[in-house]
Amino acid sequence: MEHITLLIGIVIVTALVFDFTNGFHDTANAMATTISTGAMKPKAAVAMSAVLNLVGAFLSVEVAKTISSGMLDEASGIKPEVIFAGLVGAILWNLLTWLAGLPSSSSHALMGGLIGATLASVGFGGVNGDVVVMKVLIPALAAPLVAGTAAMLATRLTYRLARKADERKTAKGYKAGQITSAALVSLAHGTNDAQKTMGVITLALISGGILGADADPPLWVIASAGIAIALGTYLGGWRIIRTMGKGLTDIQPPQGFAAQTSAAVTILASSNIGFSLSTTHVCSGAVMGSGLGRKGGVVRWSTATRMFVGWGMTLPAAGLIAAISAVIAEQGDWGVTVVAVLLVVSSAAIWLASRREVVDHTNVNDVDPIAPQNADATGTDAARPTDEGAEPQPAGVVTTAIRAVVPPPTTGAAAALSDTESTPGDGPGEPSKPTADVAP
Secondary structure, three states: OOHHHHHHHHHHHHHHHHHHHHHHEEEEEEHHHHHHHOOOHHHHHHHHHHHHHHHHHOOOOOOHHHHHHHOHHHHHOOOOOHHHHHHHHHHHHHHHHHHOOOOHHHHHHHHHHHHHHHHHHHHHHHOOHHHHHHHHHEEEEEEHHHHHHHHHHHHHHHHHOOOOOOHHHHHHHHHHHHHHHHHHHHHHHHHHHHHHHHHHHHHHHHHHOOOOOOOOOHHHHHHHHHHHHHHHHHOOOOOHHHHHHOOOHOOOOOHHHHHHHHHHHHHHHHHHHHOOOOHHHHHHHHHHHHHHHOOOOOOOOOHHHHOOOOOHHHHHHHHHHHHHHHHHHHOOHHHHHHHHHHHHHHHHHHHHHHHOOOOOOOOOOOOOOOOOEEOOOOOOOOOOOOOOOOOOOOOOOHHHHHHHHOOOOOHHHHHHOOOEEOOOOOOOOOEEOOOOOOOO
16 A cells, blocks of 8 residues: 555656646747747746636646546556656657647647557557547547637727727827736636646545545645646747747737637637537637738747647657556556656756747747848748848758658857848738847
8 A cells, every 4th residue: 555655656656747838838928929029028927827817727627527437437547657667758748849849739648648558568469449439539620620710800800890900009009908818818727737646646546545536636636736736837948939929820919819719718618518629729829810811810830830830749759658657657656766767867868958949938939040120921931131032942842741740949049040031020011120130
């Protein structure tokens, strides 16, 4: 019993570490557009988001029930080692995609990790396939389409209603609306993503015999998950904020307001019916929809392609890491120790790699070096200012694949690139303005 108690303690700590990475990985979902349009200062934005994530964690437990008693069959012999291995897969995939500045789904990393570890340990009988399809896979496909369509229509309606108004005056109102809608997204994120960690901890307590089957998360589990995701949110996932705020489309205040409102409504609706929805998919879809909804707006499909590749790889990649971890962890105490050490070492190596180009609140709105700001709506990169008369060249298959897996270039390369690029002005009819160099 002492061994099981210690192991469950390790699982709980690892789950809270995942919750922390979920927080800084998904900060962009709520605050990228607010920060990119200047509606809020970066540090103030992530602080507000952190508080509302904490509040949201206490509003519902429906998604937690889906994780703890729906997706996996706890009666099939799932042991704490399996849950630990699933969390390891989710954490490492979160960190790798953060390093690449890729808005991938923390939710799907967790799902993939748990499913992969369960398949390696128990087999197909440990996974409730119908629940995975109905409450995970179908919402994953539908959510970005629903949020994107809603954001596109809302953006078109917004610009139509305000077509005769002075753009500079209305921008102030839309920035205020962005703050409100960003707060709503943060609250919605807490009701959805914090619950996933609650569900994992509850599943670990059930598998160890501490809680009965189908038990709700205890209050201390809800509180600890809320605090962990709030701390991660406050840390800020600046690399992903840069990609979502500057890399997918050029967002103006009306678009930001429409995108965030559409995303918040979609996430809150899914939380109430127990869909374990990816807030990243919803918010990314809403941002792209807002780009398509503004006349003259663009979606940078080179960045979107990287994102889609990441989405497709998340479930299998996290599952593969977790499956290997599960095989090792089930060898006994030494196996759990080896997996824990590998997790710490790998996390430290990823963090050290991120120090080669620091992205923080001081340079988060600089040009994303991987997503050229002069990419047109067809996904081609327009000719550089230094290449007069050159025709736009489509990104090739190799280039697209490399962009999907490699981290941003070093500071020197990013600075050289930003010298030749510019971002659009404040309004559709205004000239472009040069951007600042990427700060070291």
